[in-house]
Amino acid sequence: MSSEPRRLHPAAMVIEGIRAVRRWASAAAIPGLAALLGGLSWWALALLLAGAVLLAAGTVLWGFLSWRATVYRVEGGAFHLRSGVLQKKERTIPLEHVQSVDAVQGVLQRLFGVVEVRIETAGGGSSEPDASLAALSRRAADELRRELGGGGRGGEPGEGGGAGTVRRLSTRELLVAGATSGQIGPAAALIGAASQFFDDLYDRLLSEEAARGLLEALAPHAFAAAALLLLAVGLLAWLLAIAGTVLAYAGFTLSRSPDGRNIHISRGLLSRYEATIPVARIQAVRVVEGVLRQPFGLASLRVESAGYGRDEGVSTTLFPMLPRGEAARLLAAVDPRLAADPPLAPLPRRALRRYALRSALPALAAPLAAAGAWSAGAGAGWLLAALPLPALAALYGALRYRDAGWALAGDRLVARSRLVARTTTIAPRRRLQSRSLLRSPLQRRAGLATFRARIASGGGGTGVEVVDLDLRSAWDLMAALGPRPPSPASGRRRVPSR
């Protein structure tokens, strides 16, 4: 397989130029803004303007030069990339090291109707960055993907109406996913930053007297005002979470390559993100039922995939939201080895105490601290507020106990637990890198044990855990998930008899 040396799409000039500007601009933004707010002399403004013009000219030139210097070709079983304006760089990636070829479409690329192609290597070592081509026409990208053997998939990203489509996220589902995502963390941070900005504004605009007047006017209704503010902030955060979900997951399409060896994910409203995950590298899947989703029988699917050599694998969203009952069917379409939805065995009754105590004991610190503060002269209100905390924590522990469960389904471990969301992990036996049985002194007394299996994910590992199993089941899991498991029939007979 060989081909002519090729250049990037001319749009690369603009994209590279804008990227460079963005890099410099973000460095100049803070001092620039400060200067603006502090008031500007005409001289400084002129200087700034001249600098900007110079910058623009420089980036145009730079964009052109870097476009001219960048040449790629596929020849002699390897991908060659030559680039660099001042310092020439030549990178060669043997085709067998190419792990995935991803097409990404950022806002800029969308504007020009081109894609960015990222070539991920396997075992290349972290010192060698993977190759990235800033702008290729869709046709050139498809051609390159074919030549690289990275599962060249025709068609627009997101169009994906082909035979291999496993499932698409409908607009209705997208909005529901946003409304139930519960991701108020980032939104809250945004609001926090905004409120700080308004604080500054408020300090500048209101004189001290006016502020005091406003406060006194509000004071009688302080509680209502605070409640209203909280409500408004919550609503805003919720809307932001919906917007964030729409941005990230619009047009989410999960598809399978014709040979069934790779799955493709493409998603995103403004910037399209496209990824290829080899099915053979999937280590485990997680069915995540968020607090807001579980009541509606909805869940999202995550997948843990392993790296190869020093190449990073991913822990990524396989599907953002679907009815819980459809999870097994979707997983079966991806890889039958991952699909299982067996009834789960609960933990023994005596584990309930351990769960309740485990979360209640740390919560005891709150009333103790409040009592200490009270004896030192603080208000009793804190003590009253802190008193129910341990009880609430114990209830949370009981909930975790109720949601915990496990099953052996054929050659798979299925384990469910709750931290905030209720998460069911499905891991094939052959994907378990190691298995551990842990016993704390209290567990030893209660005849309980924790089973933990390690699975590969990303560059390192992650785990599946069943806390407070009865000891016998824990040992059965240890044996059944080993390299030579007892045959299922004898295993099933053995469990009740012991």
Add this chain to the structure above:
Amino acid sequence: MREEPKERLDPRAKTLWRLSGFLEMLPVLAAGAGTGWAVARFGGQPPAVAAVPVLATLLATLANALVLPELRWRRWRYEIREDEVDLQRGVLWVVRTLVPFARIQHVDTRSGPLQRRFGLATVVFYTAAGPNRIPELSAPVAAEVRDRIAELTRERDEL
């Protein structure tokens, strides 16, 4: 599978752990002494109060340097079984870990400067989910364990 693994670590491990346990507590001891001194000098507290942080860190050091190494050594066991490596460790929280040969990617032995003085080495074997260790074997035993794991790993690759 439930019976404990047979092999123990080299007995010299205890001496090494006592030494390293003491060394790693030196900053803590210094901090305790510093706090005690500061409390007596600037806090104007009686010597009995100033002695509390000093005594506490001293006790912690004693535990870390004398008691824990013994308990840890008694618990630590390993065995190379038919299909997997069997490890047991932990003082209060006892952890039993089984690592199938088929999942092991490669095996190392390594020894730090302190370990070399005692003629000890650590066997580290890596799976895709991270490393596992058998610490403080005498150097020849460690080399033997490493070679055996490597050999069995090659054999069981196709499981």
